[in-house]
Amino acid sequence: MKNLFRFLGLFTLMICLGACSATNRLTMGVTEPARIPLDSDITKIGIINRSIPSDGNKVVDEIDKILSLEGKNLDKDGAEAAITGLADELERGDRFEAIKIINDGELQRKGLGVFPAALPWETVEKICKENDVDILFSLEFYDTDTKANYEVSMVTLPNNLGINTKVPGHKVELNTVIKNGWRVYDPLGKVILDEYVSTDYLNSRGAGINPVKAVETIIGRKEGVQQLSNVSGADYALNTKPLRRRVSRDYFVRGTDNFIVAKRRAQTGDWNGAADLWENEIEHSKMKIAGRAHYNMAIINEINGDLEKAIEWASKAYSDYGNNMALRYVNILKSRMAQKRELNRQLSK
DSSP states (O other): OHHHHHHHHHHHHHHHHHHTOSEEEEEEEEEEOOSSOOOTTOOEEEEEEOEEOOSOOOOOGGGHHHHHHHHHHHHHHHHHHHHHHHHHHHHSSSSOSEEEEEOOGGGOEEOOSSOOOOOOHHHHHHHHHHHTOSEEEEEEEEEEEEEEEEEEEEEEEEOTTSOEEEEEEEEEEEEEEEEEEEEEEETTTTEEEEEEEEEEEEEEEEEESSHHHHHHTOOSHHHHHHHHHHHHHHHHHGGGSOEEEEEEEEEEOOSSHHHHHHHHHHHTTOHHHHHHHHHTTTTOSSHHHHHHHHHHHHHHHHHTTOHHHHHHHHHHHHHTTOOHHHHHHHHHHHHHHHHHHHHHHHHOO
């Protein structure tokens, strides 16, 4: 009974805290600049593949011959899939005029799973000029590393009559790590705009009467590596596009009757109607109420896209009325202003 009363008391407290909270939370969509900052005059993209298969695909002796040969093919085919994924995603929409995959064997380096030395700018400029591209995306390295774990156990296999039966055998698990290293070269500014590594994992299982037969039963491993690599290349291309995401903000819903009514208006989507009531409280005799009203006026200005006005209201909420939430909000808004300037630079013609 004592525990029941304790539980009921805690439950009541939680309800009260939720119902009595001074703030509500809203979410809104914002557009952020692309992570890879390509100016709007960059319209022709070149893509090169500097990676060739590494020798680091050897595993346990009994399955070495299978995986050593397959490993080289995995690296080669996986790298090509990553390049294709990048090119296909860059071609979506009308942002770029041309996407060119440039094949040059002299540029390739032995795959070691780490970034090689950057290309000399003379080489970058030569490639871009000869292929009429503005910028160069490079798959600097591509590497798969496979580790095998296997155990002796009863496995289900078809006998000579095609009937599945349990027999002593081996189960093998192949864990493949796929690493991509990308660079973006800007020949005009002679800067590397981006350097990025992605890592993916693929788990494959098989069973057989011995380790070799167990590995041979694994179907679709190569296709799985290619698919993951293709997606990885496409994901990297998305870094050239502005990002649309949702952010959360807290706003005040308690203090006076106007805040309570404004809360209901906001809940129905009438944010401007809510702002009319908040504005009525900006000169309230109590600094706490006036500070909350100024803070909420910053919120409505951000919702309406006027970040400069939002900063003015939030700054005054903190400096003149001591609203501590407003100081953090000012910094958030300033960050958004910087992002907006960068986004406008990327999109300007």
